[in-house]
Amino acid sequence: MLRPVTDADGAPFWEYAARGELRVQACAGCGEPRFPPRPCCPHCQSFEAEWRLVPGTGRVWSYVVPHPPLLPDYAELAPYNVVVVELDKAPRIRLVGNLVAGPGEPLGSLPADRLRIGARVRVVFDDGLPRWVLERS
Amino acid sequence: MAAGTAGPAGLKDATAIVGIGQTPFAKRLPEDERTLACRAVLAALDDAGIAPGEVDALASYTMEETDEVELAKACGFGDLTFFSKVGFGGGGSCATVAHLAAAVATGQASVGVAWRSRKRGSGARPWTDTTVQLPTPAQWTRPYGLLRPVDEIAMLARRYMHEYGATRDHLFNVALACRNRANQNPAAIMYDRPLTREMYMTSRWISEPLCLFDNCLETDGALACVVISAERARDCRRTPVYVHSAAQSLPAQHHGMVNYWNDDPLTGPAWTAARHLWKHSDLAPEDVDVAQIYDAFTPLVLLSLEGFGFCGRGEGGAFTEGGALEIGGPLPVNTGGGGLSEAYVHGFNLINEGVKQLRGTSTAQVPGASACLVTAGEGVPTSALLLRS
Numbered sequence A: 001m002l003r004p005v006t007d008a009d010g011a012p013f014w015e016y017a018a019r020g021e022l023r024v025q026a027c028a029g030c031g032e033p034r035f036p037p038r039p040c041c042p043h044c045q046s047f048e049a050e051w052r053l054v055p056g057t058g059r060v061w062s063y064v065v066p067h068p069p070l071l072p073d074y075a076e077l078a079p080y081n082v083v084v085v086e087l088d089k090a091p092r093i094r095l096v097g098n099l100v101a102g103p104g105e106p107l108g109s110l111p112a113d114r115l116r117i118g119a120r121v122r123v124v125f126d127d128g129l130p131r132w133v134l135e136r137s
Numbered sequence B: 001m002a003a004g005t006a007g008p009a010g011l012k013d014a015t016a017i018v019g020i021g022q023t024p025f026a027k028r029l030p031e032d033e034r035t036l037a038c039r040a041v042l043a044a045l046d047d048a049g050i051a052p053g054e055v056d057a058l059a060s061y062t063m064e065e066t067d068e069v070e071l072a073k074a075c076g077f078g079d080l081t082f083f084s085k086v087g088f089g090g091g092g093s094c095a096t097v098a099h100l101a102a103a104v105a106t107g108q109a110s111v112g113v114a115w116r117s118r119k120r121g122s123g124a125r126p127w128t129d130t131t132v133q134l135p136t137p138a139q140w141t142r143p144y145g146l147l148r149p150v151d152e153i154a155m156l157a158r159r160y161m162h163e164y165g166a167t168r169d170h171l172f173n174v175a176l177a178c179r180n181r182a183n184q185n186p187a188a189i190m191y192d193r194p195l196t197r198e199m200y201m202t203s204r205w206i207s208e209p210l211c212l213f214d215n216c217l218e219t220d221g222a223l224a225c226v227v228i229s230a231e232r233a234r235d236c237r238r239t240p241v242y243v244h245s246a247a248q249s250l251p252a253q254h255h256g257m258v259n260y261w262n263d264d265p266l267t268g269p270a271w272t273a274a275r276h277l278w279k280h281s282d283l284a285p286e287d288v289d290v291a292q293i294y295d296a297f298t299p300l301v302l303l304s305l306e307g308f309g310f311c312g313r314g315e316g317g318a319f320t321e322g323g324a325l326e327i328g329g330p331l332p333v334n335t336g337g338g339g340l341s342e343a344y345v346h347g348f349n350l351i352n353e354g355v356k357q358l359r360g361t362s363t364a365q366v367p368g369a370s371a372c373l374v375t376a377g378e379g380v381p382t383s384a385l386l387l388r389s
């Protein structure tokens, strides 16, 4: 499976994720959160940033179900879902992820008929990657 | 306007496309990309009746593998004084012509050639190269299995269908219009392969909600065109096709095909391109007789129909009903078959088909066509041309 290939802007996200914390970059000047992380704030141009803890809850904004041809590791698990989750209280922060049957469960573990736009989800961490489970399962 | 300044009217009808060329299209062609590039470029110059030694400007895509030095020394160009490459894959197609038009209109050059040569049919699928695919922003998407352009666009398509009630039948209407035109075009890959609704609805998924027929072809081929001043174009052997208006577009806070991170992900670069294109044009959407709309994936056409003002927000799906995109409908599209059914060469075949329509030589000619919109990839920083005869 592909691991995140991070850069200077993104590295803190993954360091926090490895500790089980969901944090997003926010401007230390005007307070706007931004995603993906970048060197300065598009609203006030400040280079000062902080990594703000966000609630690990949200709603499914959209999803896809990829089928082969895919990279071999992913083809083995296909069809699986990929979701975009809109975070509560930060509607512009939408995180790509996977909706799984439970913590530690693999891609494709959630039956496809459980997927729907608007479903409430919460974050779980699996080997440093945020994944998502249905709030009521 | 003060005399001597290049104002908004600077590009309008100042240049024309006077030559087009292309190689055969196939899943696999024996020659390499460089050879195919030379063949398409020389065919376009021959069509224009202009000697290679007169070429002094070039424009292509950053993804083009044949560089200016290779092309110039092989084809026997003169001294080049302008050359430019545009980024973002198929989003750069129309911008190649736009850059040449600007160079010729401002006196930087006099004979420009734009081209694209690609062996996407027999070559590797770009997304399989994970060393290239994993710089930012891939860290936010690829580990989760959002691997291919089709996955990224399918995510927007699902949301679009959810918000506006667009259906797979609407996507099928796009695929069908392209296939029907390809069935009239002997050069098209899908010339002898009709498409039915049954075939579409039962085809395999690629990335739900998109199926096989929502995806463009994988093609080997090359195309080129020649841009010169409108004044000289009037003496050329072919009917001049004027570059009436041209636009590039990278909207504020746009994120490419993973445009998930702004206020309104379902309005993309088409909207920005359209505002600029119409602002600098004498024409309006209702004056467009035929459109060549970038169709790497069917939902991009629905978004583009909205973005370029052929219908309102959220109405792209409904617009396709009743044969609207077919010959005889209010907006025939992709009359050579497009990327879905003629060839996928990063949209350059859409430019050449626009020229054919305005010359009156298309294999699916729209009677009396005098204005054609050509668009580049929606979902990435894009470009567009409004051509007229």
Ligand SMILES: [Zn+2]
Residues within 6 Å of the ligand: A027, A028, A029, A030, A031, A032, A041, A042, A043, A044, A045, A046
């Ligand atoms: Zn700020």
